[in-house]
Amino acid sequence: MIKTTSIAIGSILTATTAIAATDISWWHGMGGRNGEVINEISQQFNDAQDQCNLTPISRGTYEEALSSGIAAFRSGEQPNILQVFDAGAATIISAEGATIAAEDLILDAGEEFDRENFIPGVRGFYADSDGKFIGMPFNSSAPIMYYNAAAFEEAGVQPPETWEEFEEIAPALKEAGYLPLTASQLTWMMVENFKSRNNLQFATNNNGYDAVDGTEIIVIDENQVMMFEKLKEWADEGLFGFYGAGWGDNLRPFEEGESAMWIGSSGSFGGLQQSMSDDFSAVFLPYWDSIESAGTQSFIGGAALFAMAGHPDEENTCTAQFFTFLTSPEVQVYYHKNTGYVPITEAAYEMARDAGYYEEQPVAEVGIKQLQLEGGEWTSGYRLGFYPQIRTVMEREFNRIFSGEVEVREAFETIEAEGNQLLERFGRTASN
Amino acid sequence: MSNTHSSAQAPRRPFARLMRGLARAGVSSPQKRVQFNRPLTPWLFLAPQLAVVVIFFYWPSVEAVLSSFYIEDPFGFGATFVGTENYTDALTNSRYQATAVFTAFFCVVVTALSLGIGLLLAVKADKVIRGAGPYKTVLISVYAIAPPVAGMIGMMIFDQHIGPMTDLFAFFGHDLRVGVNYWDTAIAVTTISVWKQIPYNFIFFLSGLQTVPVSVCEAALIDARSGWRRFRDIVMPLLAPTAFFLLIINITYAMFDTFAIFDVVVKDKPANNPMTLVYKVYLDGFKGNDIGGSSAQSVILMVVVAALTVVQFRFIERRVHYG
The missing domain is CATH 3.40.190.10 (Periplasmic binding protein-like II)
Structure with a gap:
């Protein structure tokens, strides 16, 4: 007007x-x-x-x-x-x-x-x-893995490309006095992009792209459960630090030079340049060599x-x-x-x-290179309604996993059940 | 001292006076009403206040009730009528029930602790003669802190990485993990909420204590040597109106005003952390964009508050002696 x-x-x-x-x-x-x-x-x-x-x-x-x-x-x-x-x-x-x-x-x-x-x-x-x-x-x-250059030099190891390699080198980092790994926003890193990086289906209806009605998420799969069982195991052994769902809480140990690796966003680079006093670099988000289709791009x-x-x-x-x-x-x-x-x-x-x-x-090139890796059937992400709420459910269950309240498989059963209820509810919102 | 005692009698009976005033208005004789021969004038004066109440309370309430019967597209393109499904969904959901139980627990603990500590400090401060001013100022000043700021300060104290409270717990052998462990977060939120509310209670209890007539206290001194007995039999009943008022305010505070503290402590990511019902309404409605479900929850909350108010005035206020 x-x-x-x-x-x-x-x-x-x-x-x-x-x-x-x-x-x-x-x-x-x-x-x-x-x-x-x-x-x-x-x-x-x-x-x-x-x-x-x-x-x-x-x-x-x-x-x-x-x-x-x-x-x-x-x-x-x-x-x-x-x-x-x-x-x-x-x-x-x-x-x-x-x-x-x-x-x-x-x-x-x-x-x-x-x-x-x-x-x-x-x-x-x-x-x-x-x-x-x-x-x-x-x-x-893209989610990438930042690492503290001095920590790796001290421990005499190389940054891992796969989770198998991580298991090999992490004890050396621990011995050198570092917490080997922290990661922010496990929903994005360890579920959504875990699916993409390992080329695994995330939801029915072509990951939700083809239709709203009848779309269901798929998180009770052996590989997904294995990833979190490993994370929990690493957390218990002192190889992985979990500080809740907050982004910054998981970043801080890396900024302070306590943790040797941190999985964050390629978009964190600008901020890290200002907040990190140690030299850092980054590699791709690791994948599992044991999963046949793995090593594909992140979405x-x-x-x-x-x-x-x-x-x-x-x-x-x-x-x-x-x-x-x-x-x-x-x-x-x-x-x-x-x-x-x-x-x-x-x-x-x-x-x-x-x-x-x-x-x-x-x-600065790590993220874009990761996005240009070979694609696969399940590497283009997802289209899921009420997804912020589904993430909230995941965050809740992840907290329960790491505080020992619930077994990994049970947590994913809850996520799948509640997630599907939310998707069904979204399907009933009128504009669809 | 006795001057302040006698002069501050008036504000001790707000509810009784209000009720009496209302009763009087209801039965006023026709002759008296004739004094206003312009019937519109009082409405004109009332209009701004009524407008505020209608626009900011009744209208949203009606909207909430209406949309609680629908599952709605967030952008408002359409809605499906689902009857009471949103209500049954909420009430039968185990997460919702757990949140309700936590809210009740949280209200009781915060109210009891902040009233108790506020009263204790007021009784002690009332006895201080030398340096009373600075003591009182220090105790009251916390009240000037806004809830989000209190939350921020609290979070720095309870931070997993740099918080002194985390170090203190570690000294006693407990690995305090606020934000990860449900009960650790509950401890942090409760502590911050209580800390924030104590000064408010302190101010009211202190002024309440100063209205207790010295003569009564002196008479009691002859009858009973025990300080606790004099407090229980003389001071407590005379403080009852203040305490009742504070009880209502504190319950409201714990249920609603602690929102900002929760928001700061859980940092936008509730995960497995405890929360109050009102925070859940916000999460589902504003972050989850589930308008129908969130509306149903807020209607449930309205009903709870209405019921609570009835209980407070019917059953508790009866026992309050307004002197």
């Missing part, structure tokens, strides 16, 4: 006054250094042209950003752009009419768009079953940007322009370098590589 009025006033005054720029808003769930970089990119976009004025607003965490976006949509106050994290993808993609498919938005605005420009691992997760981009991949990450994590419906055309055009701006190699490389999130286009990756960035910072 204010904007249209100001445009009207602007056009009345014409001649001397420049026409007011179209304001668009962007709600996101990023904090710390990553939040600053969002402000920087928005500023760059505003400086690069004068028709659109983008305002980024932090809405707390990923979950808070999604729920405030939903609440805003219900009261007609939605932002133009909403950042939605991987676990919330099904929620927003299933709500047809809440968003405009990123691909349609960009093409309607007369901009160019080619799916083939994107890195293969990025293409599927936020797209519909025909491969059309609904969300615009933005901060894409894309992080979040995507969704263009919310219900805005006038000139605002949508601005949103489309911003999406195009965001995928330009220059912006991608800038974002990649400052956060550690992987570049989402081939062109950006080549640009960073040709400029010699990865010789300078080999860690």
Whole structure:
């Protein structure tokens, strides 16, 4: 309203006054250094042209950003752009009419768009079953294993590629006075990406991509149970530290040089550069050599940007322009370098590589290389409704596993039962 | 001293006065009502307050009741009527039951401890003559801390890696793991919640104690040598109105206002940690986007609070002597 009025006033005054720029808003769930970089990119976009004025607003965490976006949509106050994290993808993609498919938005605005420009691992997760981009991949990450270089030198061992190798070297690290391993967000690392990295099915209906109705998760499989039995065993032997579901609680021992390895996000790189005093590097998330199909790529994590419906055309055009701006190699490389999130286009990756960035910072290439590993039948992630709640169930059961309240198999039985109840419930929400 | 004693009598009987006032309003004679020959004026004065109550309480409550009968798409594109399924789902869910049991337990412990410690400190502070001011200021100042900040401070004290409390427990041979172990987190949340509420109770008990007439205390001194007996027979009954008021406030605090403390302690990831019913409403509704289920839970909570209020006023307030 204010904007249209100001445009009207602007056009009345014409001649001397420049026409007011179209304001668009962007709600996101990023904090710390990553939040600053969002402000920087928005500023760059505003400086690069004068028709659109983008305002980024932090809405707390990923979950808070999604729920405030939903609440805003219900009261007609939605932002133009909403950042939605991987676990919330099904929620927003299933709500047809809440968003405009990123691909349609960009093409309607007369901009160019080619799916083939994107890195293969990025293409599927936020797209519909025909491969059309609904969300615009933005901060894409992969779970990778960081390691403290000094710890490995002291113990005289090499960072492991497989979990079998981890079992061999971990005692040496322990002997050298380190806690060998900690990991944040086991749901993402040890379930979702465990499935992807070892090429194992995660849910029926093609991991949930083909249909909402009748989709069930599959977590009581021998390999999944074995992974957690091993983790529990390692925790009991002092080879693995578990500090609850909080991300930072599990990161801190690594930052303080107590733990030798930490499984985190490739997007943690920017923050670690500031918080780590020791030299660190990273390798791929390990897989099990004993699992026949293993060693495949991890799927894309992080979040995507969704263009919310219900805005006038000139605002949508601005949103489309911003999406195009965001995928330009220059912006991608800038974002990649400052956060550690992987570049989402081939062109950006080549640009960073040709400029010699990865010789300078080999860690920054680990995530993108992992996403480019050979794919398999089950390596494109999942599309599951009420997934944030399913993750909450998993987090609860994992805590119970590590505090010795429940056996691993029993915990996964609970997760599967409660997860399937939630999926069934999601299937009954009306828009599907 | 005796000056302050006699002057602070008035605020000791808020409920009785309120009730009497209401009763009087109800039976006021027609002649008196004629004094207001503009019937709209009082409503005009009431309007802002009524608007606040309607907009922020009745309207959301009605909405909650309505959506509790539906399973709804988060974005509001449609809803399926499911009758009372959301209620039966919640009430038969073992996690919900466990949360309810924890909430009740938590309310009792927090209320008992913060009332008990607040009273003890007030009785002791009431006796201090030299340096009374600084003592009281130190005890009261905690009240100025907002719950999320109290949670943050508490979390630093209980942190798994750097918390002094973790070190203290380790000294006694217990591996305190707040955030991992259910009861360890319960200890942390309870401690922080009690700590935050003590000063509030302290202020009210202290002012209550100062309204106990010195003459009564002096008379009692002749009858009983035992300090505890004088406290039990004279001071306690005279403190009852204050204590009843605080009981209600403390239960409300434990059930609802501790939300921010839970939120900070469990850091956005509840996992297996204990939580109160109101926190579960928030989790399912705002993080899980399950609006129907969350609404049903909040209606259940409303019913519980209504029942609790009835019990408090019917059965407990009867025993309170307003002097």
